[in-house]
Amino acid sequence: MRTTLKTIATATGFSINTVSRVLRNDTRISASTTRIIQSKAEELGYIPDAIASSMRNPRTRTIGVVSADFSNPFFSEIIRGIEERAQEIGYQMLVGNSEENEEKERHLVRLFLSRKVDGFIVMPVFGKDSKHLEFYSSIPVPFIFAGRYIDGLKSHSVLHGDEDGEESVFDYLLKKGHRNILYLSGPDGISNTQDRDSGRQKAYDNNDVRSDQKYVFHLTGHPEDGYQAINTAINKSMEFSAVVCFNDIIAMGVLKSLAENDLSVPNDVEVIGYDNLMFSQFMEPALTTVDVPKHRLGYVAMDILEKHINDPEMKYETNHLSSRLLFRDSTGSDKAKQR
Amino acid sequence: MRTTLKTIATATGFSINTVSRVLRNDTRISASTTRIIQSKAEELGYIPDAIASSMRNPRTRTIGVVSADFSNPFFSEIIRGIEERAQEIGYQMLVGNSEENEEKERHLVRLFLSRKVDGFIVMPVFGKDSKHLEFYSSIPVPFIFAGRYIDGLKSHSVLHGDEDGEESVFDYLLKKGHRNILYLSGPDGISNTQDRDSGRQKAYDNNDVRSDQKYVFHLTGHPEDGYQAINTAINKSMEFSAVVCFNDIIAMGVLKSLAENDLSVPNDVEVIGYDNLMFSQFMEPALTTVDVPKHRLGYVAMDILEKHINDPEMKYETNHLSSRLLFRDSTGSDKAKQR
DNA sequence: GTGAAAGCGCTAACAG
DNA sequence: CTGTTAGCGCTTTCAC
DSSP, X not given: OOOOHHHHHHHHTSOHHHHHHHHTTOSSOXXXXXXXXXXXXXXXXXXXXXXXXXXXXXXXXXXXXXXXOTTOHHHHHHHHHHHHHHHHTTOEEEEEEOTTOHHHXXXXXXXXXXXXXXXXXXXXXXXXXXXXXXXXXXXXXXXXXXXXXXXXXXXXXXXXOHHHHHHHHHHHHHHTTOOOEEEEEOOTTSHHHHHHHHHHHHHHHHTTOOOOXXXXXXXXXXXXXXXXXXXXXXXXXXXXXXXXXXXXXXXXXXXXXHHHTTOOTTTTOEEEOSBOOGXXXXXXXXXXXXXXXXXHHHHHHHHHHHHHHHOTTOOOOOXXXXXXXXXXXXXOTTSOOOO | OOOOHHHHHHHHTSOXXXXXXXXXXXXXXXXXHHHHHHHHHXXXXXOOOHHHHHHHSSOOOEEEEEESOTTOHHHHHHHHHHXXXXXXXXXXXXXXXXXXXXXXHHHHXXXXXXXXXXXXXXXXXXXXXXXHHHHHHTOSSOEEEESOOOXXXXXXXXXXXXXXXXXXXXXXXXXXXXXXXXXXXXOTTSHHHHHHHHHHXXXXXXXXXXXXXXXXXXXXXXXXXXXXXXXXXXXXXXXXXXXXXXXXXXXXXXXXXXHHTTXXXXXXXXXXXXXXOGGGGGSSSOOBEEEOXXXXXXXXXXXXXXXXXXXXXXXXXXXXXXXXXXXXXXXXXXXXXXX
């Protein structure tokens, strides 16, 4: 039999209530009683039943987290940030992997609600129709979107300046004179792709250069994608002097293909990634990329979520973190470099 | 007010019990009643309260997972495997990050127990004293160790042949004639380090070569470690013709340092990693490494855990998956290569 | 400073 | 086929 408050109460002769109070450090209990009960609890190896406790408590001190892709280190870093803050403030995390699937995402959120989470954090897909928006509009607990947003609910998001980030990338390349820039963009259906695409467009506009859609490829975001895309471009004899990648993972495949095709980076082709994964500094050559504060993003998301949990009336406001272009060795040497 | 069974019961005129039965697809309920109740539940947006349900149910259909390091893709892959199997069989996952800290690990397990998980999976640290062993010996629910073990509880583990894996690495190198092999080993306090160290020793013994401890460095497992270690070795004018790394992450830093020191891989130095991370095939040169079935490891761990949950009497037996040396471009060309 | 009683939402046992 | 009752372990009144 598991040790419960009742066990301790019987063993010590106090009421269940008194035991409960002691174990929750409630005031107005005599020192001696406290001592007796605490030592008995210790002796019996009492483990509080959080489930039973949350029957009466409105709070479970649990949150849900939906990752879009467990095998992508970008999301892992965000989750690490969430977990760090959660642990600090005494929350536990239920997690699930949506695999970029809209239905699965909603399913996971429903399961979370069923577990009575106090709130949740999602890295959401965009949603093809209004279903997604409707779904989130009817959610009874606080929630935050991390690193992405959903049209109509942007205020729930913590973002990292996708548009500005990609604009700075293209601005750098265009100012340097590049005109044939291969753009290996991200998957449709997520806000980042959309925002970075428009950041790119802005850079072209600001530099009075016409952008050509035939240089844009939408990939899913795996290294093989980048590898294939470059092979294809080369086979089709496309001219390009720079490659901009939706993320560092794609860039990895790109570097691979370029090396195999004897194209030197950055001399023949400049390559820029996005995300600044831990690995990127160890690629050959070290990858120039947009440094996104992944860990911080998760940390902040959890921090904000808690504020909403504690004050359900609080207004939602989009939170913008900033990213910056980080020069390494995959871009030309006429720029200052940093590690 | 949240919709409960009672709400639906009142609205339809049936008893709470009947409503409960319908919503759990219990038999012996008339088709018409079922229809009425189901549509009412739908209409009111009923969300079952899993917390309340598990007050009476012995099962919560929740498991806990303690990762040793959230930012290491090796563990992420294992977790992805766990999650995949968990989702298939309708379990939810509570996760936490121990950061290789023994105390934190136990703390997380205690929290899990408090949440009444049906079982849990841990990537455990080794434990400096008997405390860890004692702790796990008194746990009232089934649990599995993934990818590592704890002395005295090895039967709870799903492993991937660390000893054999490292032995095959050193066997390859020694047979090829290497005598000065730098071994960048892993952190003390985990079983993998211990087992791989003895796999190395076995290879030396089998090849009648004396191993020299001065070639062994114990690192924590980050890329900077590998980078530093090689720099140090070179500065100390150590002679070496091969580097064996505890994991691919260390190997990344090693390749970086070697490139900077104008040492060609594999011509001047052969380099071998461990784990076969997704990234490793995209390194320059593509990394020869030991391919560990990470995803499968997690999947199997969850699968076995469920069996123990369903049959608490079942005997624990160490489960061994196998790894294999995967040749790529960071080792000599006189061996068959594969991608 | 402590105890008794009620009840959170649900499921199981027992009736009918 | 459906309803009544009890109770899971805990916290929250409300007493004394």
